[in-house]
Amino acid sequence: MAVTGRTLVLRYTAFAVIAVLANLAAQRLVLAGADPVGGLRFAAAIAAGTLVGLVVKYVLDKRWIFYDQTTGARAQGAQFLLYALMGVVTTAIFWVSETAAWLIWGTDLAREVGAVLGLSVGYVTKYLLDRRYVFRDAREMA
Template identity: 70%
Template sequence: MLALRYAGFAVVATLANLGAQRAVLALGDREAAAVFAVAMVTGTLVGLVVKYLLDKRWIFYDRTAGVAAQGRQFALYTLMGVATTAIFWVTETAFWLTWRTDAAREAGAVIGLTIGYVTKYLLDRRFVFREGGAA
């Protein structure tokens, strides 16, 4: 059940990420590297917050309270995502540069995010949400 819930939340975060990217790309020149970069960063931030909130409550059943403690926890959660974000960005960018279509870009994003989320779960379980829940 946990794996299905985690996979479902990964899909929700992925859709939030890609939706944010589409919104940014709709505002500018899709071929411009700067617009592409802003879209990727915006999508990543949106997906990060969505995934953190879902993981914290429904995957790891974390009860960390207080602004300072939660801030530290979110910072560590974000840090664990740096390598996994690199996997996602490299894969999405490679698909975009190879085929130059939105479908290819999004396929690369989904592949990169899938690899990244599996890796991220293992890191989060070990380093971020050690004391609570399903880990």
């Protein structure tokens, strides 16, 4: 199924926003009631948010961006693992941006702005990697 470039960008952006909101919501749940926020709790919040955002984004990308028809637990597991591995570098961009903002300004707003900026840069990079390495079979069939 072919979609226009504009539709693809709008859809990918919307899914990135959904994943970012899921990520930040998971972080807030982990950080809730922690005063002051310590390093271990902060690390747990980032990890939980990253995992939630990754799963949400994978499901949306697979179906609505790349129209991937991969079936079977083994094949999908391998595909998800590759998808996650492609996100390692892009996740580092996000973590550095979020952590730097938190360390510099020390507020939740700064942390979340840093997260959004880092995730934005990361998602553009991630799309390019996923298109080339993770969902290449789906692209070739389209």
